[in-house]
Amino acid sequence: MKRRKTLAATITLLSIALSIYTAGCSGARQEPVVTLDGKSIYLEDFLYDIYLVEADGSQLEKDYQANFNCSYWDSTHNGMTLREAAKNSVLASVVMYEILADQAEKNGVQLSDEELNETAATVNSIQSSSWKESLDKAGLTSDVLKKACEMHALGDKYRTQLTKDIYIDENAIRDSIDPEDYREYITECLFIPTVLLEDNTVSPLSEGEKASARRLAQKVHNKLSSGTGFDRLLNQYSSLQYYNRNFVYGDTNVEAEYQEAAMLLGKDGYSPLVATDYGYYIIHMIDNNSTTRYEQALEAAVAAEEDKQFAALYDRIKDSYNITINFDYWDTIRIGSITVPQ
Template identity: 20%
Template sequence: MKPMKSNARVVILVLLVVTALIVAGCQSGGIGGKDGKPVAKVDGKVIGQDFYYKNLAIFKKNYEGVYGTEIWSVDVGGKTFLQAVQENVLDKLITDEVIIQYMQKNKVEIDAAEVEKQYKNYKEKMEKQPEVKKFLDENKIDENFIKEQIKTELYVKKFREEVEKELDLNDKKLQDYYDNHIEEYRDVQVRASHILLKTIGDDGKPMPEDQVKKAEEQAKELLKRVKNGEDFAKLAIEFSQDPGSAKQGGDLGYFPKGMMVQEFEKVAFELQPGEISDLVKTDYGYHIIKVVDKKSELKPFDSVKEEIKGKLTEEGISEKINALKAEKKIEKNLENIK
């Protein structure tokens, strides 16, 4: 039971042409302008409630396909996951309307033939996926909605291309960024051992409070013994409840940043070789961490050039969008998305 992050990959179950850009359509009265109550306005253009709920349904279908319906009650910074997604979908639709208005102001047009071509391709895929058609029918997602999605995706694509051209991220700019942020591209790995006293059962559910307290007390006692010089590996073999590492004296091998859960990683990368942590609490339980070794290797520029370009591109696009939003009168009606 290494304190590793979950690798669950979000599988897109609904084969709409948009992926991470589940985007809004563009109608003369605003996106979804006549669809129930307004959930937002961008310079007077309405984002309608029904249109919003269709987009929300797509997001919910995708998440439930991976995490199940129980995901919606999970706490995320003081609100439920459902509330967070509801607000994120609204923000996405507002961003799309801002982009559309900007592109239309600059006389950018979308080729109707391209929209028809993409819709035809999508329809052919849908006909082979009866469960997708059922989902679309249940949520009243029709041909017009899908075509407006395609149209807006094309607006967003053209917008991104325009910003990328403005940024002009040539090799010199990328090299300058690399040179000025060199430590970001140093691949540091830590070799650590740990002793784990679990606070979750084999079913992944939290243990009763009395067992959690008992685990904490045992962990504190083991920490004293380790700090007093007892052999860490022997104590790990005898007491650690991580079956994956206990037999190896708690050895987790080398790992980079991003592999372990945040609480564990933070402490492991702060410790120096030979140092032992205080108790570290994660969702798995109480850990005592000993760092055995650290190694680092600088990634060459050529291996990270595209990564830098992508990072600077996304930053440039975000800055452009934020600047455009600052010029707009944006109204949100959060009471209409509950």
């Protein structure tokens, strides 16, 4: 009898604990993160924006761990961790899209059937990803995704209407950017290394191995000078390495010796042997005056000016809203693996 009473008491305690746990989770989910003109915005409404930054961050985390043996999320920039920066961007994005969507509705802007179909396709694509189980566990269900994707689409549509009359003096922007600062050199090269890369560690070869590499490099260059092309040389010498290397003068991912030698070449020219700390290069100049990076710089400058003017318009609209942020709750949220596993 005593045993049955103990078992019953245990079941009762477990039931109470479960109800407290459930109420705690429910309470956390029901507590608004932001209140905007009396409208409560819950963590559920943040999940899509959290997913967007975590999906990008997931791959970057792997890259940082593999290449730098450190966490992407916990790396710092301008005195702030990238985790904190991502969290700030999520908060700003959610508030902005709530406001833009609200303004769209007030101004009679709606999504077309085609636009609704596009958002449905986005939802299906995300739900079909390998992260579906994690997304569902986080609460980012099809219904939540649909609501968020449609809000983003509506907000973007209203932003387009809001900025259609913005004037950007593209000629003035073009005049402010020197093409020489973005002149890109498009090259290909043969490479004979004098170092060994292993486990992300660069180790120099022995003096004897370096001498052998030098002799091979000279032999390859002599054959090139006699008319043997890169393709045939690569077939003849298995230790040769081939790379495409494009750079703007001053890029830090291309050795200074390589850049200086390449910049002396005319279009379709070949360099002498170029010695660097990592090995020997033979460079072929494909295009010594590519404008691709210059055009990209122009596009970025125009986009930055549009963003600047939009920000001024948006700030005026945002100032008309009463926004309250529940930092006691928001500060407990840790971006990084809420919707996407690390």
